[in-house]
Amino acid sequence: MTHATASIGRDLYRTQIETGAGHRLVADEPVSLGGADGGPAPYDLVVAGLGACTAITLRMYADLKAWPLASVQVQLRLARENNEMVVERLLHIEGLDDAQKARLAEVAERTPVTLTLKSGLQIRTTLA
Template identity: 35%
Template sequence: MSITVRRDGTTGTRHILKVRAHEIAVDTSPDAGGTDAGPSPHDLYDSALAACKALTVLVYAQHKGIPVEDIEVVVNRDDSEERKGVYKLDSTLRVTGQLSDEQRASLLRVAGKCPLHRLMTEVKTEIETRLV
């Protein structure tokens, strides 16, 4: 699968991200020189974690017959030490439904094991960039 990002026009900083049949505008914030015409790459990175946690919890709950009604994941970023090699993401999970304490604990445990959480914390990512 390929993901493509292409500049949207010849002025400004807005780009269009294409994933399969989906298009998402991306940009940087005004304080970073952009126009805030879409989420920034950091926003997308953090959002990917939130989405992965929510989907992982939902699929697990469905598989186990846990009566989940609603799921909300909130991710807050602390990038104040990113240049020192520390990027902190704090996530909270809210799940509604008639759930026992044991089921809630199980859902929290599963959220901490979502594929992107593990990818971000346990896997060495190798990136090659070529000019074509």
């Protein structure tokens, strides 16, 4: 399925990431945490993935229904509430009526990344 490699050297927190499809990106920490702010921080990447999955899924659904969806903007905020991490997701949908927008909001709750994050994820760590 999906895979990626993250590599870090001596450049403080700057991390090179390569995905299985050969896409490359950089992650870093902000200056306030000792990084150089050379790329998104790890939690930024998590919410970015959720946002991308949401936007793509809503576009696919609207296309399948032949709805005149002009655009979708997904704003995300990761926050700590009562010792729990919570993602607040705000959808800006253009080109649809209220019923269609409401349906897309329902679909957003069942995107693949949404369901993965809501259900939790096992992580197995081994040494090479």
